[in-house]
Amino acid sequence: MAADLDVALAYAEQHLPDTIESLKTLARIPSVSANPAPDPELRRSAEAVAAWMTRVGLEHVAVLELEGVHPYIYGDWLHAPGAPTVILYAHHDVQPPGRPEFWKSPPFEPEERDGRLYGRGTVDDKAGIAVQLAAIESYLENGGLPINVRVVIDGEEEAGSENLVTFLETYRSQLDADLIVITDTANLAAGVPTITYALRGLVVVDVEVSAIDHPLHSGMWGGPVPDAALAMSKVLAKLTDADGKIAVPGIQDQVRPLSELERQRVKALPFDEAQFRSDVGLLDGVGLAGESDFSPFELMWYRPALTISALEAAPLEGASNQILASSRARIGIRTVPDMDAEKTAQLLRDYLEQDPPWNVRVETKTYVTAGWWMTSPEGAAFEATARALEQGFGATCVYICCGGSIPFVEPFSEALGGVPALLIGVEDPICNAHSENESLLLSDFVKAVKSAVHLYVELSKPAS
Numbered sequence: 001m002a003a004d005l006d007v008a009l010a011y012a013e014q015h016l017p018d019t020i021e022s023l024k025t026l027a028r029i030p031s032v033s034a035n036p037a038p039d040p041e042l043r044r045s046a047e048a049v050a051a052w053m054t055r056v057g058l059e060h061v062a063v064l065e066l067e068g069v070h071p072y073i074y075g076d077w078l079h080a081p082g083a084p085t086v087i088l089y090a091h092h093d094v095q096p097p098g099r100p101e102f103w104k105s106p107p108f109e110p111e112e113r114d115g116r117l118y119g120r121g122t123v124d125d126k127a128g129i130a131v132q133l134a135a136i137e138s139y140l141e142n143g144g145l146p147i148n149v150r151v152v153i154d155g156e157e158e159a160g161s162e163n164l165v166t167f168l169e170t171y172r173s174q175l176d177a178d179l180i181v182i183t184d185t186a187n188l189a190a191g192v193p194t195i196t197y198a199l200r201g202l203v204v205v206d207v208e209v210s211a212i213d214h215p216l217h218s219g220m221w222g223g224p225v226p227d228a229a230l231a232m233s234k235v236l237a238k239l240t241d242a243d244g245k246i247a248v249p250g251i252q253d254q255v256r257p258l259s260e261l262e263r264q265r266v267k268a269l270p271f272d273e274a275q276f277r278s279d280v281g282l283l284d285g286v287g288l289a290g291e292s293d294f295s296p297f298e299l300m301w302y303r304p305a306l307t308i309s310a311l312e313a314a315p316l317e318g319a320s321n322q323i324l325a326s327s328r329a330r331i332g333i334r335t336v337p338d339m340d341a342e343k344t345a346q347l348l349r350d351y352l353e354q355d356p357p358w359n360v361r362v363e364t365k366t367y368v369t370a371g372w373w374m375t376s377p378e379g380a381a382f383e384a385t386a387r388a389l390e391q392g393f394g395a396t397c398v399y400i401c402c403g404g405s406i407p408f409v410e411p412f413s414e415a416l417g418g419v420p421a422l423l424i425g426v427e428d429p430i431c432n433a434h435s436e437n438e439s440l441l442l443s444d445f446v447k448a449v450k451s452a453v454h455l456y457v458e459l460s461k462p463a464s
């Protein structure tokens with residue numbers, strides 16, 4: 001017999017301090033999936049998640065191992081006959097902490113300040129785990145859940161969920177479901193519950209430019225000898241036009257134009273440029289980049305974007321008067337419908353290698369290819385989720401896209417026969433996910449937990 005909604009809500013509220021303590025315990029473990037597998041910290045993190053899952057009453061809890069893969073965790077509760085089965089997804093791995101000197105408190109020592117919980121992983125995505133486990137506990141401690149749940153916690157999301165296909169093949173029999181709920185996305189603003197219905201994909205290519213087989217004295221040899229760092233700058237400079245629009249031939253041809261409905265949906269969302277500038281920390285006088293005929297939301301959600309995420313030649317510290325021999329860079333392109341990830345990577349590589357200055361050697365390598373995902377935010381599951389979020393947040397739900405990527409979504413939904421995937425989360429615009437001083441807004445966390453409690457009831461109702 002499922003617990004009463006009000007009893008579950010009261011329980012979740014009353015046990016919130018314990019939930020936050022459990023979240024802090026997870027956030028103390030540096031589960032950085034950029035480290036090669038196996039990594040003892042990922043293992044320790046997986047075991048901590050499994051212990052929490054067992055504590056809230058989930059069954060068949062197991063750390064799922066695949067060789068050379070950061071561990072996933074699974075647990076289920078399947079005692080609601082006739083009710084839908086929902087996969088609840090989140091991830092326990094985190095981004096590297098970045099520059100230590102920029103953190104106001106150490107990244108793996110979670111600290112509450114001004115209504116926020118600071119620390120790597122506090123919001124992305126250990127909060128996603130906490131939201132669902134708190135809601136599950138509030139029912140299982142009081143009789144049972146109104147739906148069947150299978151909790152799947154990824155251990156390699158921040159590394160591109162590269163082994164997901166193998167994972168799906170190995171554990172497919174444990175993953176039958178009617179619906180996937182992913183708690184890992186952002187809300188449009190603090191206090192505004194948000195459903196995400198599209199994600200950009202990601203293509204990452206590494207490039208190395210070399211000109212000479214060892215560095216040379218720039219005074220003795222400078223002039224006739226090509227400079228690898230300068231050659232790299234020229235190679236990178238041709239990738240976009242003056243506005244920042246991607247200039248790699250063949251890329252723009254693949255981009256699906258926005259439909260009238262999509263334009264209207266974006267237009268309906270509030271946008272405040274001053275707030276946007278402040279949220280991203282834009283310095284005074286610095287302008288916005290990107291094609292001028294698209295709004296910032298359109299640029300982040302419906303247009304491809306190119307970023308250079310690493311650039312190496314020689315560190316300034318200890319630099320001498322040298323002509324550098326080689327330079328390396330990592331280039332990411334966020335992809336949108338209908339771009340093909342493999343084709344995009346190839347187009348980028350071909351263009352990087354084409355006509356190098358002074359015929360320097362240019363070598364490229366594809367590092368990541370992950371597809372975009374887009375659905376139409378309509379139907380019973382979306383309506384149920386919107387109702388749950390509105391009850392939990394006490395505010396109207398909005399629908400947005402996300403410029404980021406969750407490589408898990410598209411293949412997982414496909415493997416289950418195209419079931420709906422619902423993307424919700426607790427990130428607010430200033431949570432600094434992936435950057436220093438990552439934090440969770442605790443007032444939104446409470447609302448997200450309440451929403452999850454409502455969600456299970458809403459999803460158990462037959463579609464009207």
Ligand SMILES: [Zn+2]
Nearest residue numbers: 124125157184
């Ligand atoms: Zn995440």
